[in-house]
Amino acid sequence: MKNNYLIVNESTDPVYNLALEEYLLLHFTEGRIVMLWQNDNAIIIGRHQNLPEEIDQDYTREQGIKVVRRTTGGGAVYHDLGNLNYSFIADYEPGGSMQEFADAAVEALRSLGVRAEFGGKNDILIDGKKISGTAQRICGNRMLYHGCLLFDSDLSRLDRSLRVRPEKYSSRAVKSVRSRVGNLKDYLSEDMGLLQLKECLVKAFLQDGKYQILHTKDLVKNKQQEIQKLKHEKYDSWEWNYGASMKYTAHNCKRFDGGTVEAYMDIRGGKIEKCRICGDFMALRPVEEIADGLVGTRYRYEDVLEVLKHFPLFDYFGTIGGHEVASVICL
Known part of the structure; x- marks a missing residue:
């Protein structure tokens, strides 16, 4: 036992x-x-x-x-x-x-x-x-x-x-x-x-x-x-x-029933060079895995959504879905 x-x-x-x-x-x-x-x-x-x-x-x-x-x-x-x-x-x-x-x-x-x-x-x-x-x-x-x-x-x-x-x-x-x-x-x-x-x-x-x-x-x-x-x-x-709290070029934020999602990004040549996602959503896994996965992606809603489809989003954002997350990253 x-x-x-x-x-x-x-x-x-x-x-x-x-x-x-x-x-x-x-x-x-x-x-x-x-x-x-x-x-x-x-x-x-x-x-x-x-x-x-x-x-x-x-x-x-x-x-x-x-x-x-x-x-x-x-x-x-x-x-x-x-x-x-x-x-x-x-x-x-x-x-x-x-x-x-x-x-x-x-x-x-x-x-x-x-x-x-x-x-x-x-x-x-x-x-x-x-x-x-x-x-x-x-x-x-x-x-x-x-x-x-x-x-x-x-x-x-x-x-x-x-x-x-x-x-x-x-x-x-x-x-x-x-x-x-x-x-x-x-x-x-x-x-x-x-x-x-x-x-x-x-x-x-x-x-x-x-x-x-x-x-x-x-x-x-x-x-x-x-x-x-x-x-x-x-x-x-x-x-x-404190170290992760850095300033980024782009900053978008939205509130959903499942919590707030916030994105900070450096965009260069139309692609995401750096990405940080934060908020009070109920994450089971480190959201840095998604942020890292977005590096190099074209800063476009459809491209971001396509990357998100490869992740079990419930484990990262709870009830907040891929379309909502993509709308924060690409306002």
């Missing part, structure tokens, strides 16, 4: 925690893993987002808010010690989904007496307010699904840190974006603190005997050198977090 682990990670360093998560994804190749963890003040930006356009860098510098890029798609999120993060790692089955993990998170919350439901593009909602966003990725034959529960987060810092972009919301909606997000604490009894919430979630996962609990110090005690190497060389590097 494969070992399934429930890991309680005591670290609050966002750079280390993302490195640990990736290490578990890469090296624990059997069974299932659930990890509960918290980050100190940080913006965790989506894999394919253009960082300068997603966050207020002056504010994050002033407030000492760490900015770290994750490996999953979706939008930027604000983390602090009022949040509780969760990660699920399991075998990837082509054509399958991680809905069972989304359901597990929702059921754990319902066991606390709140009317949680999975809705929107990738959210967990209570009374229409988002209390958790989720994202996922494929890595070999494994899949990662993770999310962040807003328990008692500083929503004013969330508002100040993240830029609201006009193509995502109308002018009226910009003013009400704050009302779309809620704290789980507001829906629980007054004596339920974050520690109690974590304990309830641990019990919910352990009660059927499918998981055994492990602390990170026991699980990775001989692997710290590898995790620290991944932390410093990737998640704590300028190249990973």
